[in-house]
Amino acid sequence: MTLSPIQILVIIAAVALGTMITRFLPFFLFPDNKKRPTFVIYLGKVLPYAVIGLLVVYCLREISFSSPAGWLPEGIAILCIAILHFWRENVLLSIGVGTAVYMLLVQYVF
Amino acid sequence: MQSDNLHSPKKPADKRIKTKALKAAFPHTIPVLTGFAFLGIAYGLLMNSKGYGVGWTLLMSLFVFAGSAQYVAITFLTSVFNPLHALLMTLIINARHLFYGIAMLDRFKNTGRLKPYLIFALCDETFSVLCAKEPPAGVEKRWFMFFVALLNHTYWVAGSVTGALLGSTLSFNTKGLDFVLTALFVVIFIDQWKQQKNHAPALIGLLCSTLALVVFGADYFVIPAMIALLAGLALYRKRAEKGETL
Structure with missing residues (x-):
């Protein structure tokens, strides 16, 4: 550990503050007592679906196609999750097996 | 707000409303419980492997409650002290929360004193549950949403503390464990696709x-x-x- 306890607390406070700004800002910008632009109302309806796509890509951002090890573990694991989830629809099973497959691949195969 | 009898904790009717909401909320949080059991433990283990024990993990999970930012924050804790960099990076990583807020503007209307906590605890997973699930008839919506958020927050804190505790007694190759985050969102994406x-x-x-x-x-x-x-x-x-x- 290179940081002092005070420095650690400051870092935690900074991360907490940054997170809270991103969570509270929309509610300050568009308070309940003001009429919202129709585009914002539209966004409220479609963003839930669009943002999950962004989250998936965000998680896969480190993928690289320069070697098989850069993308095959992710590819195989996601294929397993997709097949399992369309077939059994069991969240626990899909997440558990997908993660186990990925760990086995990155630890023993690639 | 004092005239609102929902805000007086002593009335038995109020207790019943809360119990009902908690019971309705719990089943919807089971997938998150699963995810956070993995993710939280993985986070606690990672923090531990970098020399950060239970106390720091608890503080982080309690007050930040944002998986990816907390994972990235490990790098802020293991490099040169730079809080401004930590703040800016967190803003960038969590910028997607702005979209969650916009999507929740209507749902969080009329939630009274519960509103600050609902906004505070609006992580990826709570957001996706609140997007997809409505409380059944007869269950008060704001308490339903509150308990979804509170349960998820509790799972995250409990999971990461467990990981931090295990870390000091257990040696185990965690390489690839963070993929559980990806798996969770792929599953949510597929669920939404089907719906x-x-x-x-x-x-x-x-x-x-x-x-x-x-x-x-x-x-x-x-x-x-x-x-x-x-x-x-x-x-x-x-x-x-x-x-x-x-």
């Missing part, structure tokens, strides 16, 4: 983000992706208005 007939918003999200990633690279793509997403959704709205309403 929705109109796949355009989901596809726009996926395509715009991929495009931004290819153009801007892994470290700088989130903000461009959000802008591309807004543009894509705006274009789609124009097209949808010409044909049918959404």
Whole structure:
């Protein structure tokens, strides 16, 4: 550990503050007592679906196609999750097996 | 607000409303419990492996409650002290929360004193549960949403503390364990795909983000992706208005 306890607390406070700004800002910008632009109302309806796509890509951002090890573990694991989830629809099973497959691949195969 | 009898904890009717909401909320949080058991423990283990024990993990999970930012924050804790960099990076990583807030503006209306906590605890997983699930008839919505958020927050704190505790007694190769985050969102994406007939918003999200990633690279793509997403959704709205309403 290179940081002092005070420095650690400051870092935690900074991360907490940054997170809270991103969570509270929309509610300050568009308070309940003001009429919202129709585009914002539209966004409220479609963003839930669009943002999950962004989250998936965000998680896969480190993928690289320069070697098989850069993308095959992710590819195989996601294929397993997709097949399992369309077939059994069991969240626990899909997440558990997908993660186990990925760990086995990155630890023993690639 | 004092005249509102929901705010007086002594009335038995009030207790019943809360119990009912808690019972209705719990089943919807089971997938998150699963995810956070993995994710939280993985986080606690990672923190521990970098020399950060239970106390720090608890503080982080309690007050930040944002998985990816907390994972990245490990690098802030293991490099040169730079709180401004930590703040800016967190803003960038969590910029997607701005979209969650916009999506929740209506749902969080009239939630009274519960509202600050609902906003504080609006993580990826709580957001996705609140998007997908409505409380059954007879259950007060704001308490339902409150308990979804509170249960998820509790799982996250409990999971990460467990991981931090295990870390000091257990040696185990954690390489690849963080993939559980990806697995969780892939599963949510598939669930939403099955529920929705109109796949355009989901596809726009996926395509715009991929495009931004290819153009801007892994470290700088989130903000461009959000802008591309807004543009894509705006274009789609124009097209949808010409044909049918959404």
